[in-house]
Amino acid sequence: MQKIKYKRVILKISGEALAGDNKHGIDTDTINEISNRIEKIYKMGVEVAIVVGGGNFWRGRSGVGMDRTTADYMGMLATVINALGLQDALESKGIPTRVQTAIEMRQIAEPYIRRKAVRHLEKKRVVIFACGTGNPFFSTDTTAALRAAEIDAEVILLAKKVDAVYDSDPNINPNAQKFDRLSYLDILNKELGVMDSTAASLCKDNDIPIIVFGLDNPENIVKAVLGENIGTIINK
Numbered sequence: 001m002q003k004i005k006y007k008r009v010i011l012k013i014s015g016e017a018l019a020g021d022n023k024h025g026i027d028t029d030t031i032n033e034i035s036n037r038i039e040k041i042y043k044m045g046v047e048v049a050i051v052v053g054g055g056n057f058w059r060g061r062s063g064v065g066m067d068r069t070t071a072d073y074m075g076m077l078a079t080v081i082n083a084l085g086l087q088d089a090l091e092s093k094g095i096p097t098r099v100q101t102a103i104e105m106r107q108i109a110e111p112y113i114r115r116k117a118v119r120h121l122e123k124k125r126v127v128i129f130a131c132g133t134g135n136p137f138f139s140t141d142t143t144a145a146l147r148a149a150e151i152d153a154e155v156i157l158l159a160k161k162v163d164a165v166y167d168s169d170p171n172i173n174p175n176a177q178k179f180d181r182l183s184y185l186d187i188l189n190k191e192l193g194v195m196d197s198t199a200a201s202l203c204k205d206n207d208i209p210i211i212v213f214g215l216d217n218p219e220n221i222v223k224a225v226l227g228e229n230i231g232t233i234i235n236k
Contacts, residue, residue, distance in 0.1 A: 050128045114150050
């Protein structure tokens, strides 16, 4: 069996990644591919917690002219759709899964309770965190940093639509420079846009490394857990 580098991880999956080429909604083939790789690291003995975004349905900043708080709450609800879709895909593979939401909706998920989340991980259940932090003005990247600190995750696996961190958008600038390694201060000072400053500061304060990689190849999830050199590593 291959030796894993990280025992407990937070996997942050953007909503856009779940949409695949459709750019909206959930693409069945894509979510199944992602679930296959989660199943693989789960069977390798990794304790997996997942934070999902909701951008494939709604982003807070999409609400032009709308009250920001209302728009952000709508975005939180969008993450629940993705969390339930991911739960269904994982449980179809026989993986025990729990969805915990920062906004209570007991008919479909557990409320977020740190001790219960940690216990689920110890019991070899995958935990999916939805509704962000439960507060407006905070991104799901910040949620990933916060939950990672709370559950003592060893790393945040930041799965994006791009394969690494660049100095500009590689989809627009073909000469964009790719970074193999960055510090937390680089993210803050250079305003690279890979995550918001609140998330980067939380990771810096709690010394949580981040691996940024693309989900165009779902096998990257496995490679990241094994410590292979992919994407961009962000640490001290």
